Amino acid sequence: MSKLYKVKLRVNGRDYELEVPGCERLVYTLRYRLGFTGVKEGCGRGECGTCIVLVNNEPRHSCLTLTARLDGAEVVTIEGITPPGILHAVQVAFIETGGVQCGFCTPGMIMVAKALIDRYPDPSVDEIREWLTSVLCRCGSYSLFIMAVKKAVEYLKKGQVFFTEKEVREKLHLKVLG
Amino acid sequence: MGRFMFDLYRPTSLDDAVKFLASNYPDAVPIAGGTELLILIRDGKIKAPKYLVDLAPLKKQLSYVRVESGYVKIGALTTIWELSNTILHRDIRFAGFRDVWHKFGTIALRFSATIGGNIATATDFSDYIVLLLAYDASIKLTGTSGERVVPLEKLLVDRRRLDLKPGELIVEVLIPEPPVNASSAFEKFDRRRILIAGLANSASYLHLKGKKIIEARISLDVVREKRIPGRVKLLEDFLKGRELSEELVEKVTEELLPGIVEKYTDWWTTAEYRLEMSKVAVKRTLLTVGRRLGVI
Numbered sequence: 001m002s003k004l005y006k007v008k009l010r011v012n013g014r015d016y017e018l019e020v021p022g023c024e025r026l027v028y029t030l031r032y033r034l035g036f037t038g039v040k041e042g043c044g045r046g047e048c049g050t051c052i053v054l055v056n057n058e059p060r061h062s063c064l065t066l067t068a069r070l071d072g073a074e075v076v077t078i079e080g081i082t083p084p085g086i087l088h089a090v091q092v093a094f095i096e097t098g099g100v101q102c103g104f105c106t107p108g109m110i111m112v113a114k115a116l117i118d119r120y121p122d123p124s125v126d127e128i129r130e131w132l133t134s135v136l137c138r139c140g141s142y143s144l145f146i147m148a149v150k151k152a153v154e155y156l157k158k159g160q161v162f163f164t165e166k167e168v169r170e171k172l173h174l175k176v177l178g
Numbered sequence: 179m180g181r182f183m184f185d186l187y188r189p190t191s192l193d194d195a196v197k198f199l200a201s202n203y204p205d206a207v208p209i210a211g212g213t214e215l216l217i218l219i220r221d222g223k224i225k226a227p228k229y230l231v232d233l234a235p236l237k238k239q240l241s242y243v244r245v246e247s248g249y250v251k252i253g254a255l256t257t258i259w260e261l262s263n264t265i266l267h268r269d270i271r272f273a274g275f276r277d278v279w280h281k282f283g284t285i286a287l288r289f290s291a292t293i294g295g296n297i298a299t300a301t302d303f304s305d306y307i308v309l310l311l312a313y314d315a316s317i318k319l320t321g322t323s324g325e326r327v328v329p330l331e332k333l334l335v336d337r338r339r340l341d342l343k344p345g346e347l348i349v350e351v352l353i354p355e356p357p358v359n360a361s362s363a364f365e366k367f368d369r370r371r372i373l374i375a376g377l378a379n380s381a382s383y384l385h386l387k388g389k390k391i392i393e394a395r396i397s398l399d400v401v402r403e404k405r406i407p408g409r410v411k412l413l414e415d416f417l418k419g420r421e422l423s424e425e426l427v428e429k430v431t432e433e434l435l436p437g438i439v440e441k442y443t444d445w446w447t448t449a450e451y452r453l454e455m456s457k458v459a460v461k462r463t464l465l466t467v468g469r470r471l472g473v474i
Binding site for chain 1: 182183184185186188209212213216217220221226230232234259280283284285286287289290373
């Protein structure tokens, strides 16, 4: 039996105290211990980028990160970029552009897009391209993702960061519930 | 033990890490960014060690870029992303660092990967080794018997093998500060633009006086036999003292390079193709440096 390590993690704004073996990867901890299944494991070797989460506000491949090395770190997954029931401008832009096809890479794409906008509030197309290459999309909606990031930047410039479900549904002419 | 099974050791200081590595040699392996090591273990290319020594606690101590007493000192745990916020990306004398940065993995990998880790990997596609060879860099190592500084060229023994004593860690990269009118360039070719190993890599460093070449250093991913980066010294000697021009670059790459460099054939591509691409890479880097220094 391998040794267990005590790790304090703050995931999506909530504190967790875990005991994990040294060889456990963050993607496993997030998906199977904590239930954040928005994190997807694709290749498991840092090429496809679907498992990207924000660790201390930096985009990191959770398949190449050992949980036991992250004592005291803050992790944000796709579930935690906004409070429940509210969508972030980046997410709304992705929905509006229709860049999501099968949707497997979308969590990774959105995390990278958010990390980009956090650092460069007004990125050039080249910068968007360079950042989004971190994630592979086998449906090939790259051009739509670039449009989505541009759209998100527009929202954020106008100060629109969060959207409620009602706003999103009205925007997309979906049936408004309740 | 299974394939992906190991324990982690979290050292309290550099001394502690070195002592643990030395006393558990070869069962303990240091882990910096983990973007290469974990894949190697996963793929079964190396046996999972008993312990991985987590270098993250040393991050504060070993992550910096300083210009001091004629040297540029880069801490081994400086991530590739951190390099982009330093003088290395703002000064024309280090222009090659920008080139490598844009060809290095993907953005997300650049947040994890460290420059020390890239050197420790010691493969033909360790881009920073190719560039640092062109800068004539030295590496500072710390072990149980103290510190020593070794030229990077001497440190590289073979593919994935460095001349390290048990327990020794790479702690710093030392680059002699380039004079004014010096610059560098890096080029890497593969089938895609990024996330590539590179069928041919090359870095060039030139110090010019007017058009005259005072110092030239050219490195390639593979020069001969061993699949590790190396310098092309015959070419450098030929260039020294001559005037940089497109004709000269054309001449050295077309006539001299094939005699010096010997590539290998594998399932990716043939030796002939690799050689052609190396010629183009050397040509482009030399001309880019010329352009950066405003003489071409």
